Amino acid sequence: xxxxxxxxxxxxxxxxxxxxxxxxxxxxxxxxxxxxxxxxxxxxxxxxxxxxxxxxxxxxxxxxxxxxxxxxxxxxxxxxxxxxxxxxxxxxxxxxxxxxxxxxxxxxxx
Amino acid sequence: xxxxxxxxxxxxxxxxxxxxxxxxxxxxxxxxxxxxxxxxxxxxxxxxxxxxxxxxxxxxxxxxxxxxxxxxxxxxxxxxxxxxxxxxxxxxxxxxxxxxxxxxxxxxxxxxxxxxxx
Numbered sequence: 547x548x549x550x551x552x553x554x555x556x557x558x559x560x561x562x563x564x565x566x567x568x569x570x571x572x573x574x575x576x577x578x579x580x581x582x583x584x585x586x587x588x589x590x591x592x593x594x595x596x597x598x599x600x601x602x603x604x605x606x607x608x609x610x611x612x613x614x615x616x617x618x619x620x621x622x623x624x625x626x627x628x629x630x631x632x633x634x635x636x637x638x639x640x641x642x643x644x645x646x647x648x649x650x651x652x653x654x655x656x
Numbered sequence: 657x658x659x660x661x662x663x664x665x666x667x668x669x670x671x672x673x674x675x676x677x678x679x680x681x682x683x684x685x686x687x688x689x690x691x692x693x694x695x696x697x698x699x700x701x702x703x704x705x706x707x708x709x710x711x712x713x714x715x716x717x718x719x720x721x722x723x724x725x726x727x728x729x730x731x732x733x734x735x736x737x738x739x740x741x742x743x744x745x746x747x748x749x750x751x752x753x754x755x756x757x758x759x760x761x762x763x764x765x766x767x768x769x770x771x772x773x774x
Binding site for chain 2: 549578580582584591592593594597598603635637638639640642643644645646647648649650
C-alpha cells in the first residue's frame with residue numbers, strides 16, 4: 547500500500563498560479579477517476595477541495611482546479627492568495643486497498 | 657449541517673487498548689460509507705479503515721489488520737474504532753470522515769489524539 551508521490555514543497559507569489567502533482571500507478575490514480583485533494587491549515591482538520599478528479603465541492607473557490615493524465619493527477623491554484631498557504635494532500639481510490647494518500651505538499655505564498 | 661465529533665482518545669501504554677467513537681449528525685449515517693484517517697505528529701495523512709453503510713464490508717490498511725476493528729451503530733448515529741495491541745507508531749490524531757465518493761473523505765471531524773507511550 548505505497549503512498550502516492552507529491553513534491554514536498556511548492557510556492558508562488560500572490561496572483562500567480564501554481565500546480566501540484568500527484569503520481570501513482572495504474573492501480574490507483576491511473577485506474578480510477580476517484581482522485582481527491584485536501585487542504586490542511588496548521589492545527590486544523592483537512593478540508594476537501596477537489597474530488598472525482600475535477601469536481602469542486604460547494605463553497606470551494608473556482609481558483610482551485612484538478613486534472614489527471616495517466617498515472618499523474620494535478621491540482622492547480624490560480625490567482626494565489628495568502629490564505630491558500632497550507633499543506634495539500636492528494637488521495638486516490640485504489641480498489642481492494644481502498645485509499646491511498648500522497649505525502650503532502652507545503653504550499654508557500656511568497 | 658454535517659457534524660462529526662470524535663472522542664475516546666488519550667494516553668495508553670504499549671500493548672493497551674482504546675475505543676474511539678464518532679458522533680454523527682446532520683446527515684443520514686446509514687446511507688454513507690465512513691472512514692477513519694490518522695495523522696502522526698508532523699506527518700502526513702494515513703487512511704486506516706472504512707466501513708460500508710450497512711456494516712457488511714470493512715477494509716483496513718495492512719499495518720492495523722488484526723489489531724483495529726471498525727464498527728458502526730446506525731441507530732445511534734455512531735462510528736467506532738477499537739484499537740488493540742497498540743504500538744508507539746499508532747500515536748496520531750484520528751479523524752472520523754464521511755465518504756462522498758469511493759476513496760473520498762468529504763467531511764472530517766476535528767480529530768482525537770491517541771498517544772501510545774509508557
